[in-house]
Amino acid sequence: MNxxxxxxxPRKKNWNTVTLLESALKGAAAAGAETELVNLYxxxxxxxxxxxxxxxxxxxxxxxxxxxxxxxxxxxRVRNADVLIVGTPVYYGAESAATRALLERLLFxxxxxxxxxxxxxxRVISTALIYTMNVGLExxxxxxxxxxxxxxxxxxxxxFGPCELFLSVDTMQYSDYSKYESEKFDAEAKLKHHKxxxxxxxxxxxxxxxxLVTNPA
Ligand SMILES: Cc1cc2nc3c(=O)[nH]c(=O)nc-3n(C[C@H](O)[C@H](O)[C@H](O)COP(=O)(O)O)c2cc1C
Numbered sequence: 001m002n003x004x005x006x007x008x009x010p011r012k013k014n015w016n017t018v019t020l021l022e023s024a025l026k027g028a029a030a031a032g033a034e035t036e037l038v039n040l041y042x043x044x045x046x047x048x049x050x051x052x053x054x055x056x057x058x059x060x061x062x063x064x065x066x067x068x069x070x071x072x073x074x075x076x077r078v079r080n081a082d083v084l085i086v087g088t089p090v091y092y093g094a095e096s097a098a099t100r101a102l103l104e105r106l107l108f109x110x111x112x113x114x115x116x117x118x119x120x121x122x123r124v125i126s127t128a129l130i131y132t133m134n135v136g137l138e139x140x141x142x143x144x145x146x147x148x149x150x151x152x153x154x155x156x157x158x159x160f161g162p163c164e165l166f167l168s169v170d171t172m173q174y175s176d177y178s179k180y181e182s183e184k185f186d187a188e189a190k191l192k193h194h195k196x197x198x199x200x201x202x203x204x205x206x207x208x209x210x211x212l213v214t215n216p217a
Contacts, residue, residue: 004077009088010041011089012042020087023203024206026209027205040098048105083216088129088130126212129149129156130166161217172191172198
């Protein structure tokens with residue numbers, strides 16, 4: 001079983017999103033899967049360029065994006081994946097720009113414009129979306145983030161298969177709050193949360209990775 005995960009944070013070592021993704025992949029590996037982590041910010045690629053090659057009537061293959069850049073071989077590997085995990089920090093209430101670009105390129109070629117609307121992805125696979133964010137759970141609701149997360153979740157549900165939503169709130173943005181403007185944050189509480197709650201979230205991510213492999217879609 002192949003599990004592919006995408007890190008949509010430009011911070012690639014020890015930070016929130018990548019740490020949760022690595023935990024999920026460790027769980028998947030513990031259940032016997034082959035795993036791969038793709039750091040989107042290592043790649044040079046664009047979002048969808050609206051060329052509509054993937055919708056041409058005489059196309060040779062379904063679900064293939066015609067844009068040729070660093071994402072091309074990675075999208076090919078997703079075709080063979082059994083589990084897909086996308087992790088992103090929340091930027092302005094949504095995914096990071098690179099994650100958004102990935103989603104456009106990943107989803108649109110499988111988006112069927114014919115009447116039956118059935119996804120062009122050849123199989124049904126398990127998927128997960130991991131969001132990490134500065135705000136607490138209450139503000140996820142107050143600011144309407146939840147609606148956006150659920151919309152993206154529905155896109156993954158429809159194009160690939162059942163999507164598990166994983167939220168990590170109240171994350172630590174810097175390891176030393178005294179070095180940055182951060183008066184509106186309670187630095188001590190942030191650090192405490194990171195030391196006490198975040199490791200529990202990593203355990204939950206591990207369990208999720210394991211579950212995605214042991215209970216395939
Ligand atoms: C450009 C930018 C925009 C952000 N916007 C939000 C936001 O709208 N809501 C929020 O809760 N956190 C926001 N954050 C904080 C990050 O989502 C949060 O710190 C996240 O956990 C960082 O993930 P990382 O440690 O994997 O990079 C923003 C951070 C940056 C750099």
